[in-house]
Amino acid sequence: MIQHATGLLRKAGLLFLTVFTSLLVFAQTTTVRGTVRDPNGLPLNGASVVLEGTRRGTVTNADGSFTIAAPPGNYTLVITYVGLQPQRVSIDVPAGGIADLSYNLQGAGDLNRVVVVGSRSTQIRSSTQTPVPVDVITSRDMQATGQVEPTQMLNFVAPSYNSSRQTIADGTDHIDPATLRGLGPDQVLVLMNGRRRYNQALLNVNGTIGRGSVGTDMNSIVPASIERIEVLRDGASSQYGSDAIGGVINVVLKKQNKGTTVYSHWGRHYAGDGETQQIGITQGLPLGKEGFLTISGEVRHRDATNRSGDYTGLVYANDAATDNQIIAERGFSRKNNMYIGNSEVYNKGIMVNAGAPLSKNTRFFLTGGLNWRDGKAYGFYRYPRQTSQVNNLLYPDGFLPQIASTVIDRSIIAGVEGRTGGGWNWDVSQASGGNSFAFQINNTNNASQFAQGRNAQTEFYAGTLRFNQHTTNLNFAKDMGSKMGFKSFNLALGAELRFDNYQIQEGEEASWKNYDPSSGRVGGAQVFPGFQPANAVDEIRTVAGAYVDVESDLTDKFLANVAARFEHYSDFGSNVAGKLAMRYRFSEKFSLRGSVSNGFRAPSMHQRYFSAISTVFVNTSAGFVPLQQGTFRNNSEIAQAFGIPSLEAEKSMNYSVGFTSRPGSSWNITVDGYMIDIKDRIVLTGSFTRASSPVVNNILSAYPDVTSAIFFTNAIDTRTKGIDIVVSRSNRMGRGTLDITLAGNFNETEVVGDIKTSDVLKADPNLANGVLFNIEERGRIEQAQPRNKFALTGNYRQGKFGAVLRATRFGEVATIFNGADRTRDEFFDPKVVTDASLSYRFWNVLNLTIGANNIGDVYPDKMKNFLNTSDGRFVYSRNATQFGFNGGYYYTALTVDLHNLRLGKGTARTPKNPVGPVMEQGGR
Numbered sequence: 051m052i053q054h055a056t057g058l059l060r061k062a063g064l065l066f067l068t069v070f071t072s073l074l075v076f077a078q079t080t081t082v083r084g085t086v087r088d089p090n091g092l093p094l095n096g097a098s099v100v101l102e103g104t105r106r107g108t109v110t111n112a113d114g115s116f117t118i119a120a121p122p123g124n125y126t127l128v129i130t131y132v133g134l135q136p137q138r139v140s141i142d143v144p145a146g147g148i149a150d151l152s153y154n155l156q157g158a159g160d161l162n163r164v165v166v167v168g169s170r171s172t173q174i175r176s177s178t179q180t181p182v183p184v185d186v187i188t189s190r191d192m193q194a195t196g197q198v199e200p201t202q203m204l205n206f207v208a209p210s211y212n213s214s215r216q217t218i219a220d221g222t223d224h225i226d227p228a229t230l231r232g233l234g235p236d237q238v239l240v241l242m243n244g245r246r247r248y249n250q251a252l253l254n255v256n257g258t259i260g261r262g263s264v265g266t267d268m269n270s271i272v273p274a275s276i277e278r279i280e281v282l283r284d285g286a287s288s289q290y291g292s293d294a295i296g297g298v299i300n301v302v303l304k305k306q307n308k309g310t311t312v313y314s315h316w317g318r319h320y321a322g323d324g325e326t327q328q329i330g331i332t333q334g335l336p337l338g339k340e341g342f343l344t345i346s347g348e349v350r351h352r353d354a355t356n357r358s359g360d361y362t363g364l365v366y367a368n369d370a371a372t373d374n375q376i377i378a379e380r381g382f383s384r385k386n387n388m389y390i391g392n393s394e395v396y397n398k399g400i401m402v403n404a405g406a407p408l409s410k411n412t413r414f415f416l417t418g419g420l421n422w423r424d425g426k427a428y429g430f431y432r433y434p435r436q437t438s439q440v441n442n443l444l445y446p447d448g449f450l451p452q453i454a455s456t457v458i459d460r461s462i463i464a465g466v467e468g469r470t471g472g473g474w475n476w477d478v479s480q481a482s483g484g485n486s487f488a489f490q491i492n493n494t495n496n497a498s499q500f501a502q503g504r505n506a507q508t509e510f511y512a513g514t515l516r517f518n519q520h521t522t523n524l525n526f527a528k529d530m531g532s533k534m535g536f537k538s539f540n541l542a543l544g545a546e547l548r549f550d551n552y553q554i555q556e557g558e559e560a561s562w563k564n565y566d567p568s569s570g571r572v573g574g575a576q577v578f579p580g581f582q583p584a585n586a587v588d589e590i591r592t593v594a595g596a597y598v599d600v601e602s603d604l605t606d607k608f609l610a611n612v613a614a615r616f617e618h619y620s621d622f623g624s625n626v627a628g629k630l631a632m633r634y635r636f637s638e639k640f641s642l643r644g645s646v647s648n649g650f651r652a653p654s655m656h657q658r659y660f661s662a663i664s665t666v667f668v669n670t671s672a673g674f675v676p677l678q679q680g681t682f683r684n685n686s687e688i689a690q691a692f693g694i695p696s697l698e699a700e701k702s703m704n705y706s707v708g709f710t711s712r713p714g715s716s717w718n719i720t721v722d723g724y725m726i727d728i729k730d731r732i733v734l735t736g737s738f739t740r741a742s743s744p745v746v747n748n749i750l751s752a753y754p755d756v757t758s759a760i761f762f763t764n765a766i767d768t769r770t771k772g773i774d775i776v777v778s779r780s781n782r783m784g785r786g787t788l789d790i791t792l793a794g795n796f797n798e799t800e801v802v803g804d805i806k807t808s809d810v811l812k813a814d815p816n817l818a819n820g821v822l823f824n825i826e827e828r829g830r831i832e833q834a835q836p837r838n839k840f841a842l843t844g845n846y847r848q849g850k851f852g853a854v855l856r857a858t859r860f861g862e863v864a865t866i867f868n869g870a871d872r873t874r875d876e877f878f879d880p881k882v883v884t885d886a887s888l889s890y891r892f893w894n895v896l897n898l899t900i901g902a903n904n905i906g907d908v909y910p911d912k913m914k915n916f917l918n919t920s921d922g923r924f925v926y927s928r929n930a931t932q933f934g935f936n937g938g939y940y941y942t943a944l945t946v947d948l949h950n951l952r953l954g955k956g957t958a959r960t961p962k963n964p965v966g967p968v969m970e971q972g973g974r
Contacts, residue, residue, distance in 0.1 A: 081785065082143055084151030085114040086129055093715075102126040102138075106894065109190070111780045111787050119785075119849055129153055167241065167280040167300035168289070169611070170527055170542035170599045181611050181631035181643045182284040183708060183722040183774060189276055189304075194845060194854045196887055196903045196941055198315055198328050198350060200268045200276065200301075201226040205933075206858055206885070207843075208281050209793040210774050212259075212835055214931040215392050217427075219256040220578060220664075221487055223393040224425035224455050225267050227260040231283065231724065232770055232797040232835055233296040235265030237651055237700075241290070241300040242271075243403070243417055245463050245523065246548075248483045251515035253656040255681060255734065255760075256666070257929050259834055261827070262734030262762060264654045267485065268301070270421040270459040274313060274332045275346035275401035277304040283722065283774055285704030287627040287649030288613040291546065291595055295649045295702045295728065303403040303417060306334025307342035310948040317941030320907050324355035324392055324936060341406025341413075349398050354426070355391035355936045360384045363921030365433045365448070373435075382447055388923050389450070391936055393427040399459075412468035415479075423457040429577035430667050430676075430920075432494075438571050439665070439676065441495045443503040451494035451577035458486045465523075475527045484518035484551075491561065491578050497571040498564045513557035513581035517655070521548045537603035548593040552655035556586045562663070564755055572665070572678060573755060579664055587659045592620040593652075609633040611645075621658070625650045625699055643722075644707035653697040653732055657762045658684055663755065666737075667920070679737060680756040689761045691749045692738070693808025698764050703727045708774075718778045725771045730764035730806070736824040736868065743814050765806050765823045768831065772797035786848025794840040801828055829866025829875075834930040836861035836880075850891035854901070857884045860932035867918070876918060876927060878911040883933055897945040907938035 086097045093114025100107030101120055110116045122143050130136040137153055168182050185208055192203040201213040205228075213228035230238040235254070240247045250267040254260050279301055286294040315328040330348030337343050361384045366376040377384075399421035407413045432440045433448040440448055465479025489512035499506040525544035531537055556562075557580025564573025574580060595617035603609050611631040618624045629647035636642065666679045682688040684697050708722030737758040740747040750756055778791040801823075811817045838861035846853045859882045867874030887901025910926050910933070913919055918927075926935040 081117060082120055082125075082127070082141070082151070083115065083117045084153065086110050086116065087114055087152075087154045098128075098130045100128050102128050111789055115780065115782070115787065117782075117785065117787065127151070167244070167298050168282040168284065168286060169601060170289070170525075170540070179609075179633070179641075181609055181633035182282065182645050182706065183643075183720060185281040185283065185776070187279045187281065189274075189278065192273065192276065192279070193943075194843075194887070195856075196317075196885055196899075196901050196939075196943075198273065198317075198326060198352075199226070200271055200273055200279075201228050203273065204228070204268075204279065204281075204299075206841060206856065207793070209776065209795040209839060209841065210283055210772070210797065211281065212839070214259070214934050216256075216258040216931075217390050217392070217928050218388075218429060219254075219258045219928070220427070220429075220453055221252045221425075221455050221489070222254050222256055222258050223427035223453070224395060224423065224457060225250060225252060225265070226269060227254055227258060227263070227265055228268065229260065229835060230281070230296040230299070231726065231772060231795075232799045232837075233726070233728075234263040235260040236263040236293060236654060237295040237728075238265075239286070239290055239292075239294040239298045240266040240268065241298060242461070243303060243415075243463065244300060245417075245479060245481045246290070246519075246521050247301075247481075248461070248485060248519035249517055249654065249656075251485045251487045251517040251552075251656075253515075253654075253660050255660075255662075255664075257830075259830070259931075261830060262657070262732070264656045267457075267459065268299075269397070270399065270423070270457075270485070271301060271419065272330065272346045272348050272399045272401045272421075274311070274330050274348060275303050275344070275403065276301060278302050284631075284645055284706050284724070285629070285647045285649040285702060285726065287651075287702075288615045288629040288647055289597065289599060291615060291617055292593075292625075292650060292652040292699075295651050295700065295704070295726065303401065304332065304334075304344050304346070305342050305403060305405065306332070306344045307336045309334045311945060312948065313943065313945045315941060315943045317939055319355060319936050320938035320940070321355070321357075321936070323353060324939070325353045326941070327351045337404060337406040341404070343402070343404040345400070345402050347400040350395075351397070352392065352395045354389055354394040356386055356389050357925060357935050358386050358388045358390040359919065359922045359925040361387055361431070361921055361923050363433075364435055366435055368435060380447060387431045387450065389428040390924060390928065392934075393425050395426075396424045398422045408466065409468075411470075412466060414466050415464070417461075417463040419459065419461045419483075421457075421459040423455075425453075425455045425457065427453045427455070429453065431923075432576055436676070437497075439497050439576050441497055441500050441503075441506050443500070444495055444506050444508065449493055449495070449576075451575075452492040453578055454490040454492055456486075456488040456490070458488075460484055473528055477523070477525050479523045481521045481523070482519070484516065486514055486516045488514040489557070489578055489580070491575040491580075494576045496560055496563075496565070496573060496575055498566045498569065498573040499560070500569065500571055501566070507560050510561035510575040510580060511558045512561045512575060512578050513585075514553075514555040516551070516553040516555070518551040518553075519548065521546060531602065537606060539602040540600070542597075542599040542601075544597055546593075546595045546597075548595075550591040550593070550655055552587065552589050552591075552659055554581050554585050554587045554660070556581045556583050567754060574663070574665075576665060579662075581662060585661045585663075587661075589655060589659050591655055594618050607635045609635075617652075619652055622652065622696070622698065625652075625701075639712050641710045642707075643709065645704070646706075647704045649702040649704060651700040651702075653684075653699065653762070657732060658697060661686065663753075677737065677739065677758045678755050679758045679760060680750075680753060681734075682759055682761045684762050686761075688749060688753075688759060689763075691810070692759075692761070693810035694761055694763045695808070697732060697762060698730055700731050700764070701729045716780045718776070720774070720776045722774045723772070724774070725769065728768045728770070731766050731768055732762055733765045733823055733827060734762055735760050735765070736821045736827060738817065738821055742821060743817055745810070745814055745817070763806075763822070766801050766831075767803045768799055769802050770797065770799040783846070784848070786846055786851075789843075789845040789847075791843045791845075792840070793843075794838070796838045797835075798837055799832055801831060824868045826866050826868035829864060830929070833864040833866065836863055836932055838880075850894070852889040852891075854885070854887045854889075856886075857882055858933075859883075863930040863932055865918075865927050865930045874915050874918060876913050876915065876930075878927065878930065878932065881908050881910060881932060883908050895947055897947075899943040899945075900941070901943075902938060902940040904933075904938045909937055910935050 282298040461483030467477035527542040531539040561580025597615040631645035633643040889899040
């Protein structure tokens with residue numbers, strides 16, 4: 051680590067010398083500075099400002115300010131912002147003086163407006179003008195994190211968003227479960243360009259955050275294609291439908307009609323592993339005179355990390371003396387015989403975003419993507435003494451089984467939008483997409499093939515999960531405020547028809563079959579037995595919905611929004627959701643806002659139809675014990691024998707109140723408190739083992755290979771309370787600008803009321819209270835995620851030089867042991883992780899960044915109770931993680947703007963109606 055840190059400091063010193071020399075030259079130039087505001091007179095963050103015909107340009111800061119250094123002379127200043135009319139101004143830059151300017155951009159018309167999630171109004175509103183809290187995170191904010199995947203980028207810039215990588219969790223190792231306001235991954239809805247994005251095919255069934263849930267894989271989106279991400283922190287089922295209990299994340303893609311940007315990233319952890327390599331390109335092309343086609347592609351490879359401890363348990367024999375003797379004879383190493391950390395991932399993706407006018411009042415839009423990910427994860431080591439799981443002739447020293455997953459995402463959104471002669475804005479679109487998750491199990495065995503000896507199979511195709519979604523939308527909106535005597539009165543209404551398809555495709559026979567049941571050896575591929583014919587499913591759900599949304603500036607100070615939505619599901623029934631939100635602006639410096647809504651989340655098709663038999667390691671009073679566990683469908687005979695009713699929708703009530711303030715031109719403050727009550731929350735039960743009750747043993751008698759059973763049920767009610775705080779300030783410091791942001795979240799989720807159980811389980815109190823929803827599962831919901839998180843970020847820019855310093859504090863987490871021994875509970879103290887980077891832009895073409903994440907090499911607390919470590923193999927908890935346990939990471943990133951390179955040979959070409967920033971200083 052010291053060598054890596056020394057090398058980093060040496061590079062930083064060289065970079066500082068280069069920057070210092072450049073600044074001496076830079077000081078001889080003249081300063082052009084000013085502010086850019088929106089049609090409401092509020093500062094615009096991220097507007098593009100360039101001096102036409104030169105290589106000089108920048109983007110505005112949080113207070114709308116910009117600064118450009120240029121030689122004296124006459125210039126044309128070009129200012130652009132997506133959705134607003136571009137402005138071209140002739141300016142005279144005096145020698146030795148300062149040109150101080152101010153501009154207000156105007157709306158670009160209804161066909162090219164800025165849309166902030168949470169409002170369907172035709173009025174242009176910034177995130178601080180909405181009646182509910184919305185974070186707008188720009189691509190520049192995301193790039194400044196030094197991360198390479200969208201989930202991890204958001205984790206360090208959005209206060210109420212949490213995501214950490216999982217380990218020893220089957221396919222979940224390749225997908226980072228993400229949560230908003232401490233709720234489940236399936237209680238936040240993800241949109242792309244305002245349209246619903248499909249869920250992943252994988253169901254998280256292991257002991258991770260979000261156990262039993264199905265999220266949306268945001269890492270399948272090419273980061274360089276993202277212009278901004280809007281995070282709506284409020285219930286929005288009435289506006290966008292199921293899943294939006296906790297909020298909505300809207301990914302807005304870039305709209306560039308020219309320019310080529312090539313970027314790369316290389317990094318490695320201080321420990322010497324986890325090397326990450328990334329290279330990508332974004333190309334903007336014109337479509338006609340006013341259209342755009344933006345193509346972004348990347349290739350990314352991440353090596354595995356390993357933070358496992360030394361194994362202290364038995365390997366060959368069941369008595370220590372004999373075992374130690376054989377270990378010495380065989381030369382078996384107890385060190386690092388598992389991979390506990392990040393999995394290896396190879397990712398390739400491409401995103402396309404396009405739009406162009408069809409006529410004066412209509413235009414088409416198209417978005418598409420394809421992503422291919424190959425992942426390699428590992429399970430528990432199988433030791434030769436475990437004769438029911440290991441073919442000793444094939445693996446005399448045991449083996450470490452590998453799960454090789456192939457994850458493919460495909461999506462396309464196509465539509466037309468326009469404006470009628472009567473002033474109605476309308477759009478119609480079709481969104482189709484899907485995710486497939488194929489499992490190949492390597493370096494393993496089917497122990498029941500023991501008779502084949504060394505010729506037994508070691509690789510198995512275990513099957514494929516698929517989820518596909520087709521959504522048709524029709525939307526209308528019109529502002530009738532002028533006719534009704536209001537500043538605005540926007541009426542929006544629409545309809546949606548959606549088809550969901552969930553599939554489980556069986557694996558090859560040897561991946562799941564027991565060829566010798568009487569031998570006592572377990573059938574199927576160790577670590578992940580394949581899906582059996584009985585697990586195979588191909589189900590379709592139809593969802594029809596309609597909504598109405600009214601938003602009005604009833605006065606200059608009072609804004610109100612009312613929305614309602616009806617949805618009918620073909621497989622369980624109907625639901626109605628409503629919302630009332632208001633904002634009162636006492637002055638330009640202070641506004642009060644609040645909302646109340648009810649919401650719902652339909653049970654996912656995965657939760658209804660998933661079934662499998664797999665080997666799991668359960669933490670018991672005797673340590674980690676392997677079980678052949680069956681996950682049974684909610685409508686199966688097994689679930690019915692336990693008295694489990696059919697799944698119903700989760701229903702919620704969401705209350706929010708807060709304020710926004712601008713105490714000065716450079717300050718922005720938002721504080722929002724919230725409470726979310728969820729009724730009939732769906733959980734994946736604890737393990738009902740044969741040994742726990744004669745009732746269970748009798749029910750499972752038809753499945754001789756199964757020693758425990760789990761299933762989904764509406765078992766609990768929860769209450770989530772919290773406060774979100776965001777404070778930002780932009781300051782001029784000499785010739786540069788310093789942006790400071792403090793973002794924090796306090797959050798607490800508690801299970802309230804009685805556990806909802808069946809008459810069958812009530813007959814045995816141990817089953818009803820100790821298994822159905824046990825204390826471990828309660829701890830996972832209440833304490834496995836940080837109850838608070840704060841991030842303080844400083845971003846300094848001066849000319850071509852930039853520096854970022856961020857400190858993130860992750861609150862306490864805990865894992866709770868499912869048993870009477872409370873000494874097994876583990877509590878992990880808060881930790882502060884510090885990130886830093888330096889960047890310099892050479893010739894306005896090449897941007898070089900060097901930096902380090904977790905620069906202090908901070909790790910979570912180690913587990914204190916040896917019984918929780920699986921004989922020493924787990925040093926850190928895999929069930930409750932604050933920020934992972936991989937330590938420090940240093941990196942370098944390089945961006946080359948080829949468009950700016952060409953500018954040196956001629957004059958910049960500004961389109962008639964630009965649809966994206968001409969240039970982003972320091973951006974990809």
